[in-house]
Amino acid sequence: MKKFITTALAMCMVFAAMAGGKETLIEQIKNKGKVNVYIQFAPIAHDPGSATGSTSPCVASKFKETSEFTEEYKAHSQKIVDLLNKQLKLTELALGDLSTIPVKSEMNDMKIYDWAKSGEKxxxxxxxxxxxxxxxxxTTSEIENALWIPSRLMFIEMKDNGGMSFIEQTSLGTAMSEKKMSTGCEKYAYFKENFPINDLLQKFQEGYESKIEDFALKQLKKYDKAQKKKK
Structure with a gap:
């Protein structure tokens, strides 16, 4: 998870600090006329760590196998964009097609997109x-095993030098399974059997619905405040 988020935020290797300029996010979207929203589902990978921050006994046993998100998750892509439009009171957001974006490289079965060459601004x-x-x-000498599915929303402006400026970003929630204990470090087959991906589908949906609502309320307040100042 950490590697994916780091990679997503480092696609062009050059960043600017978060910026909003004089316009609110909603104003910027309205002024663009159409804004694509791309959704990337990264492979589910092994993340051996420690709740205490010390070295996990499972680091040396990290497996390379990954799982792909099911079509049931991907079917939510349009629903998410529609919900963003509804909650932000917009019509300008559209689901983007990742297959049209140049691929810069691949790492651990995950595509790294070259946004600097995408044509997107x-x-x-x-x-x-x-x-x-x-x-x-x-509390014990056992290992706590679980499946986590975090999501994140970012609105990005490309700079002339290929860098990226993050206008707004927010978590869309983290769906988490119940923990299952084991006496040792488990392999891929154990996680595949004990943590079916679709078991968290409902939590995934509930998470993004709640977070989008919260995000929209904050953005609408900023927009309303900006409009009042213009009167």
């Missing part, structure tokens, strides 16, 4: 990643 990006967590218990 202002766009939304939603990252959905997953982690097979294996953390050392703080």
């Amino acid at each position: 202002f766009f939304g990006l939603i990252t959905v990643s997953g982690s097979y967590k294996a953390t050392a218990s703080t």
Whole structure:
């Protein structure tokens, strides 16, 4: 999960600090006329760590196998964009097609997109990643295993030098399974069997619906305040 988020935020290797300029996010979107929102589902990978911050006993046993998100998750792509439009009181947001974006490289079965060569100047990006967590218990000598599915929304403006300016960004929630204990470090087959991806589909939906509502309320307040100042 950490690697995916880091990579998503480092696509062009050059960043600017978050910026909003004089216009609010809603104003910028309205002025663009149409803004694509791309949704990237990253492979679900093993993430051995420790709840205490110390070295996890499972780091040396990290497996390379990954799982792809199911079509049931991907079917939510249009629903998410429609919900953003509805909650932000917009019509300008459209679901973008990632297959049209040049691929810069691939790492751990995940495509790294070359946004500097995409032709996009202002766009939304939603990252959905997953982690097979294996953390050392703080109370016993056992390993705590779980599946986490975090999502994040970013609105990005491309700079002339190829850098990226993050206009707004927010979490869209993290769907988490119940923990299952084991006496040792488990392999891919264990996680595949014990943590079916679709078991978290409802939590995934509830998470993004709640977070988008909260995000929209904040953006609408900023927009309303900006409009009052113009009167």
